[in-house]
Amino acid sequence: MDFSWMAWTLPTALFFATMIAFLLGMAVWEYVSPGGAPRIGILRFETTRGDRLFLSLLGSAYIHIAWLGFVNLDLWWATALSLIYAYCVFRLV
Amino acid sequence: MNKTWNNKAWFLVLPAFIVVAFSAIIPLMTVVNYSVQDTFGNNEFFWAGTEWFKEILDSDRFWSSLGRNLMFSFIILVIEIPLGIFIALNMPRRGIGVPICLVTMAMPLLVPWNVVGTIWQLLCRSDIGLLGYALARIGIQFSYASDPLHAWITVVAMDVWHWTSLVVLLSYAGLVSIPDAYYQAARIDGASRLSVFRYIQLPKMKRVLLIAFLLRFMDSFMIYTEPFVATGGGPGTSTTFLSIDLVKMAIGQFDLGPAAAMSLIYFLIILLLSWIFYTVMTSSDAET
Numbered sequence: 001m002d003f004s005w006m007a008w009t010l011p012t013a014l015f016f017a018t019m020i021a022f023l024l025g026m027a028v029w030e031y032v033s034p035g036g037a038p039r040i041g042i043l044r045f046e047t048t049r050g051d052r053l054f055l056s057l058l059g060s061a062y063i064h065i066a067w068l069g070f071v072n073l074d075l076w077w078a079t080a081l082s083l084i085y086a087y088c089v090f091r092l093v
Numbered sequence: 094m095n096k097t098w099n100n101k102a103w104f105l106v107l108p109a110f111i112v113v114a115f116s117a118i119i120p121l122m123t124v125v126n127y128s129v130q131d132t133f134g135n136n137e138f139f140w141a142g143t144e145w146f147k148e149i150l151d152s153d154r155f156w157s158s159l160g161r162n163l164m165f166s167f168i169i170l171v172i173e174i175p176l177g178i179f180i181a182l183n184m185p186r187r188g189i190g191v192p193i194c195l196v197t198m199a200m201p202l203l204v205p206w207n208v209v210g211t212i213w214q215l216l217c218r219s220d221i222g223l224l225g226y227a228l229a230r231i232g233i234q235f236s237y238a239s240d241p242l243h244a245w246i247t248v249v250a251m252d253v254w255h256w257t258s259l260v261v262l263l264s265y266a267g268l269v270s271i272p273d274a275y276y277q278a279a280r281i282d283g284a285s286r287l288s289v290f291r292y293i294q295l296p297k298m299k300r301v302l303l304i305a306f307l308l309r310f311m312d313s314f315m316i317y318t319e320p321f322v323a324t325g326g327g328p329g330t331s332t333t334f335l336s337i338d339l340v341k342m343a344i345g346q347f348d349l350g351p352a353a354a355m356s357l358i359y360f361l362i363i364l365l366l367s368w369i370f371y372t373v374m375t376s377s378d379a380e381t
Contacts, residue, residue: 006119007126007138016122027103045376058368061361068143069150075143 019057026053041093052093056086121360127353134347145354155355157330158338159362165334166313169252173309174302176253177260182290184265195265198258206255210322213251217243217323237324241331244324248332251319256309263305267298300374307370314363335359 029049030036036048047055060082067078128145130138149155184194204212217237219225228235237247271293279289317336320326326333326341333341339359343352 004136006123007130007132007136009126009129009138009140012122012126012129015125045372054368058361058364062365065146065150065358065361068146 022053022057026050043093047093049090052090055093056082056089059085059089124353124356127349128357129350131350141350145350146358148351149355149358154330154338155358158333158335161332162314162316162334165248165252165316166310168249169256169313170306170309172249172253173257173260174306177257177305178264178298178302180257180261181264181268182294184261186269195262198261198265201255201258204255206318207322209251209255210319213247213254213319214323217247237328239328241328244328244332247323248320251323252313252316255319256312259308260305263301264298267301268294271297303370303374307374310370311363311367314366 026049036050038046038048040046060079063082063085064075064078067073067075067081071078127138129140129142131141132138180198184198185191201209214237216222217225217235219229219235225235235243237244275293275297276289279293284292315336316334317340320332320334321337321340324332326337330338335355336359339352339355342348342355
């Protein structure tokens with residue numbers, strides 16, 4: 001099958017491989033510790049670890065977009081900020 | 094109580110996942126790939142990095158389309174939600190009037206989007222359209238093709254005509270589910286019509302109204318066909334919403350890279366809003 005129309009590049013392939021690795025990791029985590037570890041954090045509503053991953057990824061996407069639009073520094077700084085943000089989400093939300 | 098966890102049930106999700114993979118995930122992956130490259134056709138692509146994202150975020154065109162889209166969603170929600178509740182409150186609860194009203198209300202929902210656009214385009218024409226001609230007869234030269242205000246009135250009226258019925262039907266479903274005992278108690282207490290609405294009907298309709306709000310917001314935020322057929326996004330760019338702008342960029346100009354970047358930003362906005370509405374809805378469910 002020819003997938004050249006999908007115009008794959010190494011960075012985008014690595015990006016999606018990371019996403020798949022996240023999902024597989026979450027699946028293994030769920031298998032080892034079922035239930036999703038629900039809790040009520042600082043947002044005052046119940047979240048599972050899947051919700052926290054979703055919030056981390058969505059927030060990280062916004063951090064990167066905002067960085068591109070409004071900040072003239074290297075994009076790796078946005079990635080570092082996203083990691084800190086994801087850590088906070090998993091600890092506090 | 095100990096719950097039984099059986100993760101083998103996830104295999105039942107596999108067929109749905111395969112369908113979603115072909116209809117959504119693979120196209121989304123392709124859009125991500127396009128968003129970081131440039132192409133002139135012939136399946137040849139050139140690395141552009143984050144250039145298109147910067148270009149979109151710096152462009153007035155994107156922010157104007159987003160602003161128009163938010164304005165459109167705000168206007169139609171402000172009109173459709175109260176109007177839908179008002180009509181539902183005044184619909185009969187029993188007798189032959191019920192099926193007549195329900196069928197009448199459901200009819201606009203059955204009309205395809207492109208037909209709605211064509212109906213309103215013809216209706217508002219001052220030479221052959223019933224509404225445009227009638228307005229011209231009383232001295233109002235209504236021209237959606239040259240006046241941005243008239244174009245907006247046409248697009249908003251078209252959406253209100255098409256989709257208020259949905260709010261009506263959802264509100265009506267919420268209203269008829271209220272037991273008579275509530276109304277009897279209100280009558281004994283001598284409650285006014287306004288009090289009955291404020292303290293009985295509105296709280297009982299809260300859930301369906303949230304669904305109506307969510308559906309109408311998301312649908313209006315992604316609106317394409319009706320304004321495209323009726324006004325073509327004009328005059329100028331006055332009714333060019335995000336989806337129309339996106340199609341113009343991707344197909345009209347064949348700027349696949351910037352269009353892909355724009356569609357990803359659009360996707361992120363919709364994803365965030367969907368999550369907020371979903372969270373609000375599930376939180377309110379947990380409270381009730």
